[in-house]
Amino acid sequence: MKVKLDRVLGDGRWMKAYKAAHAYFPKFDLSDHCPAIIYWSVDVKDTKFSFIFLNMWIKIPGSCEIVQQVWNSSVEGYPMFRVTSKLKIMKPHLKAFHKRATSNSGQRVNEARNELLDLQGHLRNSFSAELKMKVDRCMRKLKRLAMAEELFLKQLA
Numbered sequence: 001m002k003v004k005l006d007r008v009l010g011d012g013r014w015m016k017a018y019k020a021a022h023a024y025f026p027k028f029d030l031s032d033h034c035p036a037i038i039y040w041s042v043d044v045k046d047t048k049f050s051f052i053f054l055n056m057w058i059k060i061p062g063s064c065e066i067v068q069q070v071w072n073s074s075v076e077g078y079p080m081f082r083v084t085s086k087l088k089i090m091k092p093h094l095k096a097f098h099k100r101a102t103s104n105s106g107q108r109v110n111e112a113r114n115e116l117l118d119l120q121g122h123l124r125n126s127f128s129a130e131l132k133m134k135v136d137r138c139m140r141k142l143k144r145l146a147m148a149e150e151l152f153l154k155q156l157a
Contacts, residue, residue, distance in 0.1 A: 008036050051087045056151030057094065059144075060101050066093050105149040112142040 008023040015021070021040035057063035070090040075082045116138045123131050 006034050006036055008038060051091050054098070054152070054155050056148055056155055057098070059151055060148050062101070063097060066090070066097055102148060102152055105145065105152060109142065109145045109149055112138065112145050116142050
């Protein structure tokens with residue numbers, strides 16, 4: 001055999017839908033024909049994920065204000081269009097909020113726990129009303145962080 005004549009063709013729509021597609025021509029032995037194996041996959045970068053509201057956001061201070069601010073904004077159109085538009089507007093705000101509020105949540109829980117243990121140790125050595133208030137604040141902070149982490153992990157499960 002002197003010339004390979006095998007080809008794979010696709011129109012513009014197909015090429016746009018499967019940008020990562022490629023053809024593979026395995027080695028042929030006895031035959032003068034060669035199969036064309038086409039590998040295609042949907043490009044992950046072009047895939048848009050739907051909006052998911054995480055239940056844990058309700059428990060974290062600041063999330064309700066973001067939702068309220070976006071929901072009170074004015075969008076013109078049919079009711080369903082207004083809802084979907086507001087969700088699209090809200091998504092980047094809640095993603096940024098989520099990153100700020102829950103990044104390194106396990107580490108933040110451990111830091112709050114260590115701070116509480118340290119304050120409780122000081123409180124045992126010398127009692128004061130100010131130190132007692134710091135312990136109470138730290139305990140509320142630890143409970144809030146632990147609850148947020150727990151809700152996040154439950155949502156992932």
